[in-house]
Amino acid sequence: MQQVASTVPSATERAPSRASVAVHLERVRKTFGEVVAVDDVDLEIRDGEFFSLLGPSGSGKTTTLRMIAGFEQPTSGRVLLHGRDVTGVPPYDRDVNTVFQDYALFPHMNVGDNVGYGLMVKGVPGKARRERVAEALRMVRLDGFERRKPNQLSGGQRQRVALARALINRPRVLLLDEPLGALDLKLREEMQIELKAIQERVGITFIYVTHDQVEALTMSDRLAVFNQGRVEQVASPADVYERPATAFVAGFVGTSNLISGDSAERIVGRRGIFTVRPEKIRLSEPGDAAHEEECTALGTVRGVAYQGSDTRYFVDLDGGLELVVTRQNLATSSMEALALKGKAVRLTWDRRHNLPVTKGGEGTEEE
Amino acid sequence: MGAHAGRIVLRLAAGGVLVFLYIPLAIIVLYAFNDAKSQSWPIEAFSLRWFGVALGNAKVRDAFLLSFQAALGATTIALLLGSAAAFAVHRFRFFGRDTISFLVVLPLALPGIVTGMALNSAINFGIERGGPSFGLITIIVGHATFCIVVVYNNVIARLRRIPRSMEEASMDLGADSWQTFRYVTLPAIATALVAGGLLAFALSWDEIIVTTFTAGTDETLPVWIFSNFRLPNFRPVVNVVALFLILLSAIPVYAAARLTGGSGQVGTR
Numbered sequence: 001m002q003q004v005a006s007t008v009p010s011a012t013e014r015a016p017s018r019a020s021v022a023v024h025l026e027r028v029r030k031t032f033g034e035v036v037a038v039d040d041v042d043l044e045i046r047d048g049e050f051f052s053l054l055g056p057s058g059s060g061k062t063t064t065l066r067m068i069a070g071f072e073q074p075t076s077g078r079v080l081l082h083g084r085d086v087t088g089v090p091p092y093d094r095d096v097n098t099v100f101q102d103y104a105l106f107p108h109m110n111v112g113d114n115v116g117y118g119l120m121v122k123g124v125p126g127k128a129r130r131e132r133v134a135e136a137l138r139m140v141r142l143d144g145f146e147r148r149k150p151n152q153l154s155g156g157q158r159q160r161v162a163l164a165r166a167l168i169n170r171p172r173v174l175l176l177d178e179p180l181g182a183l184d185l186k187l188r189e190e191m192q193i194e195l196k197a198i199q200e201r202v203g204i205t206f207i208y209v210t211h212d213q214v215e216a217l218t219m220s221d222r223l224a225v226f227n228q229g230r231v232e233q234v235a236s237p238a239d240v241y242e243r244p245a246t247a248f249v250a251g252f253v254g255t256s257n258l259i260s261g262d263s264a265e266r267i268v269g270r271r272g273i274f275t276v277r278p279e280k281i282r283l284s285e286p287g288d289a290a291h292e293e294e295c296t297a298l299g300t301v302r303g304v305a306y307q308g309s310d311t312r313y314f315v316d317l318d319g320g321l322e323l324v325v326t327r328q329n330l331a332t333s334s335m336e337a338l339a340l341k342g343k344a345v346r347l348t349w350d351r352r353h354n355l356p357v358t359k360g361g362e363g364t365e366e367e
Numbered sequence: 368m369g370a371h372a373g374r375i376v377l378r379l380a381a382g383g384v385l386v387f388l389y390i391p392l393a394i395i396v397l398y399a400f401n402d403a404k405s406q407s408w409p410i411e412a413f414s415l416r417w418f419g420v421a422l423g424n425a426k427v428r429d430a431f432l433l434s435f436q437a438a439l440g441a442t443t444i445a446l447l448l449g450s451a452a453a454f455a456v457h458r459f460r461f462f463g464r465d466t467i468s469f470l471v472v473l474p475l476a477l478p479g480i481v482t483g484m485a486l487n488s489a490i491n492f493g494i495e496r497g498g499p500s501f502g503l504i505t506i507i508v509g510h511a512t513f514c515i516v517v518v519y520n521n522v523i524a525r526l527r528r529i530p531r532s533m534e535e536a537s538m539d540l541g542a543d544s545w546q547t548f549r550y551v552t553l554p555a556i557a558t559a560l561v562a563g564g565l566l567a568f569a570l571s572w573d574e575i576i577v578t579t580f581t582a583g584t585d586e587t588l589p590v591w592i593f594s595n596f597r598l599p600n601f602r603p604v605v606n607v608v609a610l611f612l613i614l615l616s617a618i619p620v621y622a623a624a625r626l627t628g629g630s631g632q633v634g635t636r
Contacts, residue, residue, distance in 0.1 A: 070538075071535050092539070092540075096539075097539055097540065098535075102532055104530065106533065106536075106537075106550075106554075108554045117542070117550070121540065121541050121550070166540075
C-alpha cells in the first residue's frame with residue numbers, strides 16, 4: 001500500500017509519477033439540460049496504464065469516456081491528450097479509438113473491410129492495408145476471417161473484430177465502453193485475460209468503462225470509482241478494496257457493512273463511519289470470548305445464502321444494525337450452514353479491519 | 368384439440384381473404400387472353416390477338432409513355448426531397464420538427480380529390496403568371512406530393528434503426544462527415560431508398576384522381592382505361608392494358624417488400 005487512496009478533486013496533491021500523462025481531464029463538467037451527468041471531474045490517466053472507470057449506470061462514466069473520444073463536448077473544463085488541448089476537436093482528429101458496447105461493426109462490410117476502415121479513409125493503399133488487416137486479425141486470433149460478414153460471427157468474435165478495428169490505427173489511447181457486457185460469464189472471463197494480455201503486448205493506454213467491480217479489480221492498474229457524476233476515489237484495485245475512501249466505494253466494491261453513529265461508538269470505540277469486509281468477520285457461539293484487540297458484537301442470523309464455495313450470513317445486531325458475514329464452506333455442509341438461521345451468534349473481527357470512510361466526496365479519514 | 372381447430376379456422380380465414388382480393392384480378396387477367404370480343408363465360412378460346420390490337424393503338428402507346436415518364440419524374444423528385452426531409456428531421460432538433468414531420472406525411476391521408484382540386488387551382492394560378500400549362504410537368508408535380516411521403520417514411524424508418532454508434536465508429540476511425548455518409552450511412556439506407564422509390568413509382572403508375580385534375584387533355588394509362596372501358600368495342604383492349612398496369616405495379620411493390628424484409632412502410636392511398 002505504497003500510496004494513500006487519493007480522492008479527486010485534488011490533481012495537484014497527487015505526485016505525478018515518472019510516466020507521462022496520457023489523458024488529463026481538467027474540471028470537466030457535462031450537463032444535459034437540467035441533468036448534471038459529469039460534475040467537475042479531474043483525472044490524470046498515465047501513459048500505458050490500464051485504467052477503469054467504474055460505477056453504476058448513470059454515474060457519468062460513459063459520458064466521461066465519450067468526452068475523451070470527442071462524441072460529446074464538455075459544458076466546461078478541458079480535455080488534454082498527451083498535453084494537447086483537444087476540447088472541441090472532432091473525433092476524427094483525435095489520436096484515440098473506441099470499442100463500442102454494441103461493437104458497431106458495419107453490417108454491409110466484411111470483416112476485412114471493417115478492420116481496414118480506418119486505413120481506407122486515411123488513404124492507405126490496398127496492399128499495405130491488407131497486410132495490416134491480416135496482422136490485426138492475427139493479434140485477436142481471427143486469422144483468415146477477412147471474407148466473413150459480421151452477422152456470421154459469434155458475439156465473442158464480433159468483439160475481437162471491433163478490437164482489431166480500433167487497434168489498427170495504432171492509437172495512443174484505446175477507449176472501451178463496457179465491451180464485454182453482452183458476453184456470457186465464461187467468455188467474459190476469457191476475454192478479460194485476453195484484453196489484459198493484448199494491452200500489455202501493445203503497450204497502449206486502455207481506458208475501460210465497466211459497472212462490474214470484479215472486472216475492474218481483475219484488469220486495472222488503477223481505477224476511478226464514479227458516483228452521481230463525481231469521482232469518489234482513484235486508486236489501485238487493492239487500495240480501492242482495502243482502503244475504500246467513501247461509504248459509497250465500500251458498498252459498490254464489495255459489501256458495504258457500514259457501522260456508524262452510536263453503534264460505532266459501542267463496537268469500534270469511537271465515532272465515525274467504518275466499513276468491515278464480510279470475509280474478515282468470524283462467526284462463533286454467543287458465549288465465546290473475544291481478544292482485547294478485537295471488535296465484537298452479538299446478533300441473530302436473519303438469513304443464510306448458501307453459494308456453493310461459501311455462504312453469506314445476514315446478521316441483525318442487537319443494537320439495530322445489519323452486517324453481512326461470508327464464510328468459506330471449508331467443512332460446512334449446506335445443511336449446517338442453513339441450520340444457523342434464527343440462531344444467536346457472536347461476531348468478532350480484528351480492529352485493523354475497521355476501515356474508516358467518509359460519506360462521499362471528501363478525503364479519507366486516517367485512523 | 369382447441370389449438371388444432373383454431374389453426375384450421377385461421378387458415379380458412381386467410382384463404383378467404385386471398386380469394387376475396389384476387390378473384391376479380393384473376394378474371395381480368397383471364398379476359399385479357401380471351402379470343403372473343405364479348406365477355407361471356409366460359410371462355411371458348413384463348414389468344415394473344417388483343418395484345419396486338421392494344422400495341423397497335425397509338426393512344427394506348429402515348430398513354431403508356433406518358434404514365435411511364437410521369438412515374439419516373441415523380442419518383443426522382445420524391446427520392447431527392449423525401450430523403451432530404453428524412454435526414455433533416457432525423458438529424459437535427461429544431462423548432463417545429465414534429466410539425467414538419469406531420470405535414471410531410473399528411474398528403475398521403477388527404478383525400479386525393481382535395482389534393483387534385485387544390486393543385487388544379489394552383490396550376491391555373493401559375494399559368495396566368497407564366498407557369499407550366501397542364502401536361503407532363505404538372506402531372507409529375509401532382510404525383511410527387513404523395514410520392515415524397517413514401518420515400519420519407521421508408522428512409523426515416525431506416526435512419527431510426529441505424530444505431531448512433533455506427534456513425535460514431537466511423538468518425539472515431541478517422542472518417543469525416545462526408546466519408547461517413549458515403550461509406551456508412553448511404554449503404555445502410557440504400558435498400559430503403561430503392562424500396563421507397565419503387566413504391567413511389569407504383570403509386571404514381573396507377574394514380575387517377577390527382578391526374579384527372581392536373582393532366583389537362585393528356586391521358587395517362589389509368590385515365591385512358593377510365594374513359595374507354597365502358598365502350599364495348601374497346602373492352603378486350605382495356606383488359607390487356609389493365610394487365611400491364613397490374614404487372615407494372617405488382618413488380619415494384621413485390622421488390623420493395625423484399626428489400627425491406629417485409630417490414631417496410633407500404634404506404635398506399
